[in-house]
Amino acid sequence: MDNLLVAENVSKHFGKFTALNNVSLQIPRGSVFGLLGPNGAGKTTFIRIINQITLPDSGQVLLDDHVLKPSDIQHIGYLPEERGLYKSMKVGEQALYLAQLKGLSKAEAKERLEYWFKRLKIEDWWGKKIQELSKGMAQKVQFVVTVLHRPKLLIFDEPFSGFDPVNANMIKDEILQLRDEGATILFSTHRMESVEEMCDYMALIHMGEKLLDGKVNEIKRQYKSNTFEVGLEAKDPENLRKELETKFKISDTDFKSINDDLKLQIQINPDSTSNELLIYLTSQAQVNHFVEVVPSVNEIFIKTVTTDA
Amino acid sequence: MRNLKLIIKREYLARVRNKAFIVMTFLSPLILVGMIVLIAFLVNLNSDVQKVVGINDESGLFVTEFEDSKDVAFMDLSDIPLKEAKVIVEEKEYMGLVHIPKILGNEPPKIQFFAKEAPAFGFLTQVEKTIGSKLTNLELQARGIDVDLIEESQSTVSIEIQNFAGERTSKMATYVKMLFGGAAGYLLMMFIIIYGNMVMRSVIEEKTNRIIEIIISSVKPIHLMLGKILGTSLAGITQFFIWVVLGGIMLTIVSSIAGVEIAAVDGPQQQAMEQISDNELQQLVIDIAKLPMLTLLVSFLVYFIGGYFLYSAIYAAIGAAVDNETDTQQFLLPVILPLMLGIYVGFFAVLENPHGLVSVVFSMVPLTSPIVMLMRIPFGVAWWELAISIGLLILSIAGVVWVAAKIYRVGILMYGKKPSYKELYKWLKY
Numbered sequence: 001m002d003n004l005l006v007a008e009n010v011s012k013h014f015g016k017f018t019a020l021n022n023v024s025l026q027i028p029r030g031s032v033f034g035l036l037g038p039n040g041a042g043k044t045t046f047i048r049i050i051n052q053i054t055l056p057d058s059g060q061v062l063l064d065d066h067v068l069k070p071s072d073i074q075h076i077g078y079l080p081e082e083r084g085l086y087k088s089m090k091v092g093e094q095a096l097y098l099a100q101l102k103g104l105s106k107a108e109a110k111e112r113l114e115y116w117f118k119r120l121k122i123e124d125w126w127g128k129k130i131q132e133l134s135k136g137m138a139q140k141v142q143f144v145v146t147v148l149h150r151p152k153l154l155i156f157d158e159p160f161s162g163f164d165p166v167n168a169n170m171i172k173d174e175i176l177q178l179r180d181e182g183a184t185i186l187f188s189t190h191r192m193e194s195v196e197e198m199c200d201y202m203a204l205i206h207m208g209e210k211l212l213d214g215k216v217n218e219i220k221r222q223y224k225s226n227t228f229e230v231g232l233e234a235k236d237p238e239n240l241r242k243e244l245e246t247k248f249k250i251s252d253t254d255f256k257s258i259n260d261d262l263k264l265q266i267q268i269n270p271d272s273t274s275n276e277l278l279i280y281l282t283s284q285a286q287v288n289h290f291v292e293v294v295p296s297v298n299e300i301f302i303k304t305v306t307t308d309a
Numbered sequence: 310m311r312n313l314k315l316i317i318k319r320e321y322l323a324r325v326r327n328k329a330f331i332v333m334t335f336l337s338p339l340i341l342v343g344m345i346v347l348i349a350f351l352v353n354l355n356s357d358v359q360k361v362v363g364i365n366d367e368s369g370l371f372v373t374e375f376e377d378s379k380d381v382a383f384m385d386l387s388d389i390p391l392k393e394a395k396v397i398v399e400e401k402e403y404m405g406l407v408h409i410p411k412i413l414g415n416e417p418p419k420i421q422f423f424a425k426e427a428p429a430f431g432f433l434t435q436v437e438k439t440i441g442s443k444l445t446n447l448e449l450q451a452r453g454i455d456v457d458l459i460e461e462s463q464s465t466v467s468i469e470i471q472n473f474a475g476e477r478t479s480k481m482a483t484y485v486k487m488l489f490g491g492a493a494g495y496l497l498m499m500f501i502i503i504y505g506n507m508v509m510r511s512v513i514e515e516k517t518n519r520i521i522e523i524i525i526s527s528v529k530p531i532h533l534m535l536g537k538i539l540g541t542s543l544a545g546i547t548q549f550f551i552w553v554v555l556g557g558i559m560l561t562i563v564s565s566i567a568g569v570e571i572a573a574v575d576g577p578q579q580q581a582m583e584q585i586s587d588n589e590l591q592q593l594v595i596d597i598a599k600l601p602m603l604t605l606l607v608s609f610l611v612y613f614i615g616g617y618f619l620y621s622a623i624y625a626a627i628g629a630a631v632d633n634e635t636d637t638q639q640f641l642l643p644v645i646l647p648l649m650l651g652i653y654v655g656f657f658a659v660l661e662n663p664h665g666l667v668s669v670v671f672s673m674v675p676l677t678s679p680i681v682m683l684m685r686i687p688f689g690v691a692w693w694e695l696a697i698s699i700g701l702l703i704l705s706i707a708g709v710v711w712v713a714a715k716i717y718r719v720g721i722l723m724y725g726k727k728p729s730y731k732e733l734y735k736w737l738k739y
Binding site for chain 1: 312315316319323327514515518519520521522523524525526527528529722
């Protein structure tokens, strides 16, 4: 597979505290990669290592198949979780400054900024100072500054915090657009629904260790338990329940339904299929509802983190 | 390098455009000139009133010796008894009354001064001197010595100082050297305190604005730190320059328009100047011209820049270590202390004995050397001493910048914790 970023056995200690322990990751080119983990898991340390803010104690990080070097900064766009701007500096001036630090010429930076400001409908803010803007407004400026130099790798640490739903959606669409234009995106978050929505790949870090990583769909497949949620309409529900209990592991469940059904979760053997279960059920009762229980990223997250601890 | 330039430019503009900075730049000379005018005015006001002092001289030998001056007039109250004289002085609100009893034998007279408030020290000395010299003369006369003869035979001596190479210098040259050195040292201290603080605040500002991580993902911490120090010092030089120009212009305007005699403020110096003969004045000009100007200028620049860098790096590290300005107190004392020490050693030890052990040692120790050495240089310092001192300074700058950069690199990303010295030490090992 073609990976843009590869981390090999990266470890980082702060005194006696281990922030990262032998973490290896591959981030495929053109993907949206979700980096998950509870607070203090080591996500930010990992991201800082990619940004060469801190150096790993051991291990190495490869970008485009070569070890990271200082000039790679130009190819990375980073929106940190702790983000802000100079309060007393004008928006345009400040954006120009930050863009130039990333290696753009002044003229080029100005041209691109004008494009982005128009696109996000913030062109009126050019001459304003940050202290006159709301937090969400400032975040938009930060977003523009992050993507302005068209980096190969974009790193967003909790990008949606502070945005209202409308603007969060707008930023989400912009991120996906950037992906379609060829950028690779690394997402660090503990908002699971955004991972589910946007990410192709994910990795879970907990207490400095990588617990799992891979394609989101594959991970979900790994974590499925062959459980199905069914709604059955039968003349004698009690009898049916007893009948089912002898064959499968069942438990009560609840979901919205217009029928007065017997609502159950049924777990089958890994070697049997959903069709076999469905055939059996239709022979016993009227099947009004039949859904495979797919673990959400949230459930996987909680399950992995708690069992590990 | 390109980034360093960008950072310096931004820091410079951020400082210079700051409203407080602009106000201070243009207000300070106004305040300074205002104060000078005020002091001049007050001094004039003070000396306008001529005070009256009564003299009760029982023997009548001394009263003629007291001469009226601009400040004090003497009133002869010798004919009335002491008690009544006191009453008169009190009623008329004179400054006081000098009582000189009759001389009995060889005993020196018990002279008394009566007043509501304690008199100025200078005035008392004046009175003592007047009576003392008269007493001496009386004593000499009593022993049959002609006082006039002594006065005629008195001669003034002015020592002419020469070094072994045969170059003449004057006493004034020493004053000039003191002035040069003292001004340079003091200037450096002020510069470090004012602009070092500015560097520190600018680091803290970046932390509180939470922009630091965005910046630091684009530039090296050391570049950011150097950029801040350089940008801020350029702003400082701009401010100093404006101060000097504005101050000069305003002093000229004020003194010519308002007609206030500003020169009157430096009365003692003026007197001293008057005492110098033309010959000495000539010598003085030669002396100033003979001061090692090139060495002075070059070493001034070296120590000024070196000292400023040394301290600014420390200030930057302090800024990085804390979250807000109130937390800086515990770290600031160790910075101010060597500065004060440098100034005190400079003004006491160096001016007393520029080549004494204390002066030499403190002009070698890096934290005090910029100030102390600047004060020593006008008196002539051996080249090897300069070499050692500058060498040590450069070494310690490298060391301090290295340590500061480490603390800076870790500290700028730390929030919410007030670090201890122990913690700072730990950061060095990250």
